[in-house]
Amino acid sequence: MRKKTCLSMVKLVLYFFMMLTLSGCLGAREINDLEIVIGMGVDKGEGGQISLTAQIVNVSSSGGGPSSSGGGGEGKPFWNVSSKGDSIFEAVRQITHMTGNRLFISHNQAVIFGNDIAAEGLQKYLDFFLRAHEMRPTALILVAEDKASDVMDAKPETEKYPALNIAKLVETYGFTSHLYKVNMKDFASSLMSGTTAQIAPLLSIVKEEESEDIYVSGMVVFKDGKMVGKLNHDEARGLLWVLGKVESGVLDVSLPDGKGKAILEIMKAKGQVTPVMEDDKIAFQIKIKAETSLSEQTTTENLATNEMFEKIQEASAEIIHQEIMAAFDKSKEFNADIFGFGEMLHKKYSEQWKKIEKNWDEIYPTIQLNINAETKIIKTDLLKKPVSPKKEEK
Amino acid sequence: MLGYIFRKFLFNNSLKSKDKYMNENTDTAGSNGDPLSSDLDKNLAVIKEILRDSSDVTFHEFNFGHDRRFKGALVFINSLADKEEINKNILQPLLYDSLMLHNTVDMDFTQIDTISRNILSVTDYLKVNLLSSLLDNLLAGSAILLIHGSNEALAVRLGKGKSRSIEEPGTEVVVRGPREGFIEDVSVNIALIRRKIKDTDLCVERFVMGDKSKTDVYIVYIRSLVNPKLIEEIRRRLNRVKIEAILESGYIEQYIEDSPGSIFPTVSNCEKPDKVAAKILEGRAAILVDGTPFVLVVPMVFIESFQSVEDYYARPFFVSIIRIIRFLSYIISTLGPAIYVALTVFHQELIPTQLLISIAEGRERVPFPAILEAFLMLFAFDLLREAGVRLPKPVGQTVGIVGAIVLGQASVEAGLISPIMVIVVSATAIASFAVPAQTDSGTVLRYIYLALAGIAGGFGIIMGLLATLLHLASLRSFGTPYLWPVVPLNLAGLKDVFFRMPLWSMTKRPTAITWDDGDPYNQGPGLMPSPNTQDNSDSQ
Numbered sequence: 001m002r003k004k005t006c007l008s009m010v011k012l013v014l015y016f017f018m019m020l021t022l023s024g025c026l027g028a029r030e031i032n033d034l035e036i037v038i039g040m041g042v043d044k045g046e047g048g049q050i051s052l053t054a055q056i057v058n059v060s061s062s063g064g065g066p067s068s069s070g071g072g073g074e075g076k077p078f079w080n081v082s083s084k085g086d087s088i089f090e091a092v093r094q095i096t097h098m099t100g101n102r103l104f105i106s107h108n109q110a111v112i113f114g115n116d117i118a119a120e121g122l123q124k125y126l127d128f129f130l131r132a133h134e135m136r137p138t139a140l141i142l143v144a145e146d147k148a149s150d151v152m153d154a155k156p157e158t159e160k161y162p163a164l165n166i167a168k169l170v171e172t173y174g175f176t177s178h179l180y181k182v183n184m185k186d187f188a189s190s191l192m193s194g195t196t197a198q199i200a201p202l203l204s205i206v207k208e209e210e211s212e213d214i215y216v217s218g219m220v221v222f223k224d225g226k227m228v229g230k231l232n233h234d235e236a237r238g239l240l241w242v243l244g245k246v247e248s249g250v251l252d253v254s255l256p257d258g259k260g261k262a263i264l265e266i267m268k269a270k271g272q273v274t275p276v277m278e279d280d281k282i283a284f285q286i287k288i289k290a291e292t293s294l295s296e297q298t299t300t301e302n303l304a305t306n307e308m309f310e311k312i313q314e315a316s317a318e319i320i321h322q323e324i325m326a327a328f329d330k331s332k333e334f335n336a337d338i339f340g341f342g343e344m345l346h347k348k349y350s351e352q353w354k355k356i357e358k359n360w361d362e363i364y365p366t367i368q369l370n371i372n373a374e375t376k377i378i379k380t381d382l383l384k385k386p387v388s389p390k391k392e393e394k
Numbered sequence: 395m396l397g398y399i400f401r402k403f404l405f406n407n408s409l410k411s412k413d414k415y416m417n418e419n420t421d422t423a424g425s426n427g428d429p430l431s432s433d434l435d436k437n438l439a440v441i442k443e444i445l446r447d448s449s450d451v452t453f454h455e456f457n458f459g460h461d462r463r464f465k466g467a468l469v470f471i472n473s474l475a476d477k478e479e480i481n482k483n484i485l486q487p488l489l490y491d492s493l494m495l496h497n498t499v500d501m502d503f504t505q506i507d508t509i510s511r512n513i514l515s516v517t518d519y520l521k522v523n524l525l526s527s528l529l530d531n532l533l534a535g536s537a538i539l540l541i542h543g544s545n546e547a548l549a550v551r552l553g554k555g556k557s558r559s560i561e562e563p564g565t566e567v568v569v570r571g572p573r574e575g576f577i578e579d580v581s582v583n584i585a586l587i588r589r590k591i592k593d594t595d596l597c598v599e600r601f602v603m604g605d606k607s608k609t610d611v612y613i614v615y616i617r618s619l620v621n622p623k624l625i626e627e628i629r630r631r632l633n634r635v636k637i638e639a640i641l642e643s644g645y646i647e648q649y650i651e652d653s654p655g656s657i658f659p660t661v662s663n664c665e666k667p668d669k670v671a672a673k674i675l676e677g678r679a680a681i682l683v684d685g686t687p688f689v690l691v692v693p694m695v696f697i698e699s700f701q702s703v704e705d706y707y708a709r710p711f712f713v714s715i716i717r718i719i720r721f722l723s724y725i726i727s728t729l730g731p732a733i734y735v736a737l738t739v740f741h742q743e744l745i746p747t748q749l750l751i752s753i754a755e756g757r758e759r760v761p762f763p764a765i766l767e768a769f770l771m772l773f774a775f776d777l778l779r780e781a782g783v784r785l786p787k788p789v790g791q792t793v794g795i796v797g798a799i800v801l802g803q804a805s806v807e808a809g810l811i812s813p814i815m816v817i818v819v820s821a822t823a824i825a826s827f828a829v830p831a832q833t834d835s836g837t838v839l840r841y842i843y844l845a846l847a848g849i850a851g852g853f854g855i856i857m858g859l860l861a862t863l864l865h866l867a868s869l870r871s872f873g874t875p876y877l878w879p880v881v882p883l884n885l886a887g888l889k890d891v892f893f894r895m896p897l898w899s900m901t902k903r904p905t906a907i908t909w910d911d912g913d914p915y916n917q918g919p920g921l922m923p924s925p926n927t928q929d930n931s932d933s934q
Contacts, residue, residue, distance in 0.1 A: 016857070019853075019857060027740065028739045028740055028848075028851070029739065029740075029742070030738075030739060030757075030763055030764060031738050031739075031742065031750075031753060031754050031757050031764070032754075032757055032758065032760070034742060034754070036747075036750060036751065036754060038747065057751050057754065059751070059754045059755050059758050060758055104742065106742060106743030107742075107743070107747045107750060109747065134743065136743075164747070164748075
């Protein structure tokens with residue numbers, strides 16, 4: 001009896017021991033030993049090498065801590081460390097020569113590629129970021145207009161860390177719907193689809209006397225991972241209308257009588273695309289439904305009447321139509337299927353798709369778009385009629 | 395699982411000491427078992443010999459009867475017996491009142507029965523014929539009346555010893571509800587319960603336990619509600635306990651509990667008569683021990699720890715929120731530091747970026763690993779609490795202030811402890827007071843989980859939680875599953891677990907406590923209050 005319990009005790013201890021050691025979960029790292037990376041930039045260095053810039057949180061000088069009485073370093077709250085290497089992983093490990101600690105990239109918010117890297121093709125540079133177990137697939141991909149390291153140096157005024165600021169710029173795309181956030185996973189999956197072209201936000205720097213500010217100037221279009229061109233804000237929104245990603249934004253409608261403007265806020269938007277294939281002619285029915293509110297007007301005339309609403313709605317639908325066509329024209333110019341039309345065809349006409357898949361590049365410029373945009377003004381916000389001198393109303 | 399290991403360990407140790415104690419026990423008991431003799435002097439000599447070194451024993455010999463031909467003696471302990479009552483109710487009747495009887499009435503005052511029936515004006519007495527029971531009663535405070543020629547003696551219980559007045563208990567303070575609490579005198583405690591439940595079925599069974607202390611122990615229950623097997627089992631377990639002295643109900647608790655190796659209590663204790671009455675009415679049995687205000691109640695379920703008497707006196711909505719807060723606070727108090735350590739040492743990727751940065755800022759100058767930091771802080775907190783409890787009140791406050799300043803502020807400014815750790819440990823400390831019944835188990839669990847988190851992070855915590863859950867599910871308290879009514883699931887019982895349903899909807903007694911096939915309802919059906927519309931129309 002005693003022997004048996006003894007044996008089961010030994011077994012129990014063994015089980016616990018095995019659970020602890022065999023699970024591979026033992027990886028204790030104190031926070032003090034981490035270099036928290038919040039952004040990474042990849043540029044082309046000299047001699048074909050990769051120049052990697054990591055933005056590390058500078059814990060000791062970021063202030064706010066209780067130990068502010070001591071130290072008192074006036075340094076930047078972040079530290080941009082650069083290193084060179086033949087591969088990204090090599091460059092990452094090279095950085096430890098400067099930091100002393102291994103980089104901790106789980107909190108990496110954004111990976112910014114320099115213009116020259118984007119032109120060469122992102123594909124081979126992405127592998128590390130997708131493979132590294134610490135890296136999040138939700139980290140954002142961005143392209144810098146020139147060098148990624150320059151973008152990461154520009155210190156924002158209200159946010160402490162440039163990388164977090166850049167991530168915020170992209171995350172809040174919905175205010176204008178002029179750009180779209182693209183993360184590692186999205187980019188990789190559209191890269192693997194074969195026909196769909198990839199997009200990524202483009203970061204530019206505005207220099208004003210002494211300060212440098214970062215802004216998103218548009219979207220970069222990739223074909224097979226190589227940068228082929230850019231979309232401006234309106235074209236980018238044209239793309240988002242079709243993808244159904246428009247959240248909010250401003251529609252600037254010129255009144256038909258040329259007397260002023262009505263500015264509409266997009267409250268809600270829905271996009272629906274149905275491919276139609278008839279005798280080798282491929283067309284796409286695009287149905288856009290948007291609800292808007294009258295947010296601003298630049299005339300004294302009361303626009304809140306049924307007749308005016310109808311005119312404005314018609315004009316705003318026309319704007320949407322134009323934006324979509326602008327985006328489509330650009331994509332024809334690059335011959336890059338940014339809308340993912342190929343994939344839609346694949347889903348609906350999988351049999352025929354097999355035949356045309358190889359010639360998609362030739363077919364793409366020939367497809368037809370039938371755009372049916374509808375907008376509706378659902379409210380006029382706080383005013384029922386414009387603020388104007390009384391006599392004019394009569 | 396931990397309890398299992400613990401039990402095995404204890405079991406092996408206890409085997410050796412058992413036999414030794416049993417022998418000793420029987421030896422001492424044998425000498426006092428002789429019957430009394432009918433010779434008064436002989437009896438007195440024996441008692442004097444036994445109590446030879448006790449200076450507070452009074453032996454008063456006297457003669458009584460018409461011609462003073464009867465000889466008697468009173469033996470009592472000065473410090474326990476009430477002398478005034480002895481004079482008034484025993485001596486005076488014997489010496490003087492008996493003279494008022496007509497002297498033709500010839501009574502044989504060598505018979506104890508004759509005396510108790512005709513002469514004495516006392517009601518609470520006992521006839522004893524063994525030396526041992528005579529001594530027991532004498533030491534319990536009775537006055538012993540011995541008569542020459544009778545081999546029986548009369549033990550008269552007189553008056554009450556001095557006891558504390560009924561006050562509000564220190565451990566269970568309520569905002570709404572009765573302010574009375576149990577006291578050290580068990581007869582007062584029984585009275586307090588009897589005043590709550592005036593039912594003929596309320597049983598009070600007496601046990602005397604402890605070879606030296608001879609402590610009165612009572613089982614109180616309602617015969618018609620309780621499961622007879624439960625009472626049988628309590629009697630069995632109480633009779634098993636052969637120890638020298640019972641100084642507090644905790645002694646009994648540790649000898650009768652189901653799982654001595656578990657960190658969770660399976661016998662509940664409380665200080666409030668209304669709480670005990672409520673539990674008795676659910677079919678439980680209370681064990682009252684003389685000399686302590688803490689009454690034991692069995693069986694106990696885990697959920698009880700999260701219920702307070704006030705829950706039933708207040709309306710249900712607020713109480714339901716408080717219940718959830720209590721559950722949360724128990725989780726925080728056991729897991730708080732462990733989760734913090736697991737997150738900051740193993741799973742930094744789970745912390746939001748901004749929070750991670752501020753944690754890193756706070757920890758920047760801390761030279762210790764997080765696990766050591768946590769242990770130091772918890773140790774300091776437990777130290778403070780222990781020091782504060784034992785010290786007199788004015789000094790206790792000083793300890794609190796010094797502790798708060800030294801540990802909370804100075805250690806952070808000196809860079810020994812990170813400010814977030816102070817927050818975590820303070821939150822843990824506050825949370826641990828929200829569930830008083832499980833403070834002990836919570837403290838032990840906190841250290842275990844913290845150690846596991848330090849070794850294996852979140853994985854370790856999960857292992858610890860699983861082991862705890864398995865252990866809890868395997869616990870029984872006097873036949874009732876410890877996790878009832880959650881495991882095994884009982885829908886009627888769930889009305890009083892995470893939410894407290896209105897009283898009129900909780901119509902059934904807890905089935906896992908009564909195990910009764912009979913009438914399970916504690917109230918009539920349809921008691922939900924509503925304005926009586928019929929009455930209104932009549933009056934108009």
